[in-house]
Amino acid sequence: MTAPVVRIGTRASALARIQAQWVARELQRHHPGLQVELVPVTTHGDRHRARPLYTLDTPGAFVKELEEALRAGIIDLAVHSAKDVPTRLPEGLELAAFPQREDPGDALVLPRSQEGLGPNGRDAGRGAGMTALELLPPGARVGTSSLRRQAWLRARRPDLKVEPARGNLDTRLRRLDEGAWDALVLAAAGLRRLGVGHRITAAIPPRALLPAPGQGALAVEIRASDDATRRLVQVLDRPEVALAVRAERAFLAELGGTCRIPLGAWARLEGPRLRLAGMVAAPDGDPWLEEEVEGPATDPEAVGRELAERLRARGAESVLAAAGAAPGRGAAGRA
Ligand SMILES: NCc1[nH]cc(CCC(=O)O)c1CC(=O)O
Numbered sequence: 001m002t003a004p005v006v007r008i009g010t011r012a013s014a015l016a017r018i019q020a021q022w023v024a025r026e027l028q029r030h031h032p033g034l035q036v037e038l039v040p041v042t043t044h045g046d047r048h049r050a051r052p053l054y055t056l057d058t059p060g061a062f063v064k065e066l067e068e069a070l071r072a073g074i075i076d077l078a079v080h081s082a083k084d085v086p087t088r089l090p091e092g093l094e095l096a097a098f099p100q101r102e103d104p105g106d107a108l109v110l111p112r113s114q115e116g117l118g119p120n121g122r123d124a125g126r127g128a129g130m131t132a133l134e135l136l137p138p139g140a141r142v143g144t145s146s147l148r149r150q151a152w153l154r155a156r157r158p159d160l161k162v163e164p165a166r167g168n169l170d171t172r173l174r175r176l177d178e179g180a181w182d183a184l185v186l187a188a189a190g191l192r193r194l195g196v197g198h199r200i201t202a203a204i205p206p207r208a209l210l211p212a213p214g215q216g217a218l219a220v221e222i223r224a225s226d227d228a229t230r231r232l233v234q235v236l237d238r239p240e241v242a243l244a245v246r247a248e249r250a251f252l253a254e255l256g257g258t259c260r261i262p263l264g265a266w267a268r269l270e271g272p273r274l275r276l277a278g279m280v281a282a283p284d285g286d287p288w289l290e291e292e293v294e295g296p297a298t299d300p301e302a303v304g305r306e307l308a309e310r311l312r313a314r315g316a317e318s319v320l321a322a323a324g325a326a327p328g329r330g331a332a333g334r335a
Contacts (some may be wrong), residue, residue: 001323005035008020009079013168015169016079019193035156062278063084067089070093071092071223077222096220099237102192102216103203106149106209109183111179121227130202142162142184155284187215188204210279211265247301248278250301253304255316260323266278270294274300280316283323289319
C-alpha cells in the first residue's frame with residue numbers, strides 16, 4: 001500500500017506559508033510517516049495587494065481560489081486565517097478543524113525610532129504603562145486597512161489621520177520605519193506568527209477593541225465528502241477554539257456582515273458557558289453599539305444569533321443599512 005499524500009493548499013504570503021507549514025508539521029507529528037505536500041495557490045486578494053480589502057467586490061478575497069482548488073481535487077485541505085473565511089461556504093466544503101488560537105487582539109506598532117516608548121520598549125521608556133491610544137501623539141498618521149480599526153480610531157481619537165495600509169506585513173513594517181505613517185494598527189496574531197511579535201509597541205486588548213470574528217484563529221477547510229482527511233485533521237482541532245469561532249461567525253452571519261462594515265466579536269469559553277461580546281459601528285465610530293451575551297457552549301450558533309438580536313434591538317439594522325451592508329457571503333478578508 002502506498003502511503004497517502006495530503007496536499008495542503010497555501011497562499012504565497014509569508015504568513016500563509018508559515019500557517020500551512022505549521023499545519024503540515026503538526027499533521028506529521030501526529031501521523032508519523034504521513035506524506036504532505038504544500039501546493040501554492042494565488043488568490044484575488046493577493047493579486048490586488050495595494051487596494052484596501054473592503055474595496056474588492058469579491059467576498060473571500062483570500063480564500064476563493066483555495067476553495068476552488070479544493071473542490072477541483074487539486075488540494076485536499078486549505079489552511080486559512082479564520083477571519084478571512086466567508087460565513088457561507090461553497091457547496092461541498094466544510095471547516096473541519098480550528099487549531100489553537102493565537103492572540104486574538106489588535107496591536108499598535110510604532111516605527112523603530114519610537115520603540116522605546118511602549119511598555120515593551122527596551123529602555124523601559126516614557127510610555128511604560130500607557131495604552132495604545134495614549135502613545136499616539138496629537139494628529140498622528142495611523143495606517144490601517146480595516147474599517148473596524150478605522151472606526152475605533154476615529155471614535156476615540158478624532159484628531160488622528162487614519163490612512164489606508166495594505167501590502168504584506170514586511171512591506172508595511174518597512175514603510176512604517178521609513179516614515180510613511182506614525183503608527184500601524186494590525187492583528188497581533190499575524191505579527192507573532194511571523195516572528196515579529198517584538199514589534200508590538202502596545203497590545204490593544206479585545207476588551208478595548210473587539211477583534212474581527214475569528215481573528216487569531218486558523219481554519220482548516222476540506223471537502224465534506226473526504227472522510228479520510230477529516231479523520232487526519234481531527235488532531236488539530238481545539239474544541240474551545242472551535243466553539244468560540246463558531247459563535248463569532250454566527251453573529252457575523254446573522255448580521256449579514258461583510259468587510260464593508262465595522263464589526264467585531266470575541267467569544268470565550270467559561271466552563272460550560274460561552275461568553276460572546278460583539279459590536280457594530282458606523283465608519284466614523286458614531287454610533288458604536290456593543291453588547292455581551294452568554295449561553296450554553298453546546299450551541300454556539302444560538303449564542304451568536306442571540307447577540308445579533310440584542311444589537312438589532314438597539315438599532316444595529318440602521319447602522320448596517322447606512323453602511324450599505326447587504327446579506328452576503330460574510331467576511332471577505334475582514335480585518
Ligand atoms: N486581513 C488580512 C489578515 N488576515 C489574517 C491576518 C492576521 C492573522 C489573524 O488575524 O489571524 C491579517 C492581517 C491583519 O489583519 O493585520
